Amino acid sequence: MARPGEGGQDWATLAASLDASDPLAAVRELFAPLGPDVVAYLDGNSLGRPLTAALTRLSEFASEQWQGRLIRGWSEGWMDWPTTIGDRLGRVALGAGPGQVVVADSTSVLLYKLARAAVDAGSTRRTVVVDSDNFPTDRYILEGIAAERGLRLAAIDTDPDAGVTPSQVEAIADGDTALVVLSHVAYRSGWMADAAAITEACHRAGAPVLWDLSHSVGAVPIHLDAWGADLAVGCSYKYLNGGPGAPAFAYVRAEHHQHLRQPIWGWMGHDEPFAMGPGYRPASGVRSLISGTPPITAMVPLLASIDLLERIGIDAVRAKSERLTAFAVALHDAWLAPLGVRLASPRHPDRRGGHITVRRDDFEAVNQRLWARGVLPDFRHPDGIRLGMAPPSTSFAEVLTAMAALRDEAASAAVPPHGATG
Ligand SMILES: *Cc1c(COP(=O)(O)O)cnc(C)c1O
Numbered sequence: 001m002a003r004p005g006e007g008g009q010d011w012a013t014l015a016a017s018l019d020a021s022d023p024l025a026a027v028r029e030l031f032a033p034l035g036p037d038v039v040a041y042l043d044g045n046s047l048g049r050p051l052t053a054a055l056t057r058l059s060e061f062a063s064e065q066w067q068g069r070l071i072r073g074w075s076e077g078w079m080d081w082p083t084t085i086g087d088r089l090g091r092v093a094l095g096a097g098p099g100q101v102v103v104a105d106s107t108s109v110l111l112y113k114l115a116r117a118a119v120d121a122g123s124t125r126r127t128v129v130v131d132s133d134n135f136p137t138d139r140y141i142l143e144g145i146a147a148e149r150g151l152r153l154a155a156i157d158t159d160p161d162a163g164v165t166p167s168q169v170e171a172i173a174d175g176d177t178a179l180v181v182l183s184h185v186a187y188r189s190g191w192m193a194d195a196a197a198i199t200e201a202c203h204r205a206g207a208p209v210l211w212d213l214s215h216s217v218g219a220v221p222i223h224l225d226a227w228g229a230d231l232a233v234g235c236s237y238k239y240l241n242g243g244p245g246a247p248a249f250a251y252v253r254a255e256h257h258q259h260l261r262q263p264i265w266g267w268m269g270h271d272e273p274f275a276m277g278p279g280y281r282p283a284s285g286v287r288s289l290i291s292g293t294p295p296i297t298a299m300v301p302l303l304a305s306i307d308l309l310e311r312i313g314i315d316a317v318r319a320k321s322e323r324l325t326a327f328a329v330a331l332h333d334a335w336l337a338p339l340g341v342r343l344a345s346p347r348h349p350d351r352r353g354g355h356i357t358v359r360r361d362d363f364e365a366v367n368q369r370l371w372a373r374g375v376l377p378d379f380r381h382p383d384g385i386r387l388g389m390a391p392p393s394t395s396f397a398e399v400l401t402a403m404a405a406l407r408d409e410a411a412s413a414a415v416p417p418h419g420a421t422g
Contacts, residue, residue, distance in 0.1 A: 044390025163191025
């Protein structure tokens, strides 16, 4: 990353030139505009912004399909959405061949289904490996499964400013490991795990691995088939811009379809749902992961995101993401580090996902003041402000604006509180 001072340019000039040479600059215009009270949005890793096409599709879906087709919609295509959209997502974002991805439920629920299926798969192994800094729902769900099945949880003690390494997995996975569950990109630090090497380490110990892709899908390339991954889940409302509560996805490697059985046996995962027969018989393949009626309306915005990603390609997204986070890191070093702020994310771009976290003791209050100014990153306990830069919708100028506001608030926090300003 070039720095101001070289050739006399300042940070604003640098941001402008990065925006001018951004091959994805025009894509920003495809998003519905920010509200007048939002100055900079750096939370696309938590809730992605809506594409204008997603809003149009939602209203068209409501009038043409829901209102117009009513019950007929199910036999005219809705029944297949979980797997047809899953296949498209697999191809465009997951490096997964057809027949291995389904869209359903929430990440938490799919994680439960897959992890339960994996630990139940006839093994005598009694330990589930997780990392201590994994997203809370992942740790809680596994804690619940361990209690339910009388298993032991073993935690990899991760550096919260970095993440899990292949050698840590190597050291903990052994002949008693029933399953390893890890995040591809860590939700706080943004650390991107070496998924291929870690998957291989799990397999050497004879253990399957379940990747949580929630913080990586739509931001970084994923190669589930090539990694040899066994299982994966992820959500579609972060970098995939699916909207609040958009359904999650699950991947089950084809070779596991025969011997894995998920624990919630609902009618929609039955081989013949409308036979309404006496006993459960799972559908073949990933369709058996479905339990109840698929959330069709909630999948509609995802169609617009997949179209966009198919057009621009994940490699272009990743290339811009690397530039955005490098720019934010450079601004941290120039403006925030002198104020006692610490970068809690990897410096090496190969190990960094689409967001960074910066830390200081008083950042919870600083984050509140940023929100009051219309600058929206988010706060993560205990003292982190997380800056998520969604490549299709975020400009370098926006990153500059947010970092300048953060610098000003961090600087003013050192002096006595302001008087009331009304
Ligand atoms: C966001 C996120 C989730 C979210 O789970 P929900 O069931 O959608 O609430 C799960 N895991 C990780 C790693 C996440 O980042």
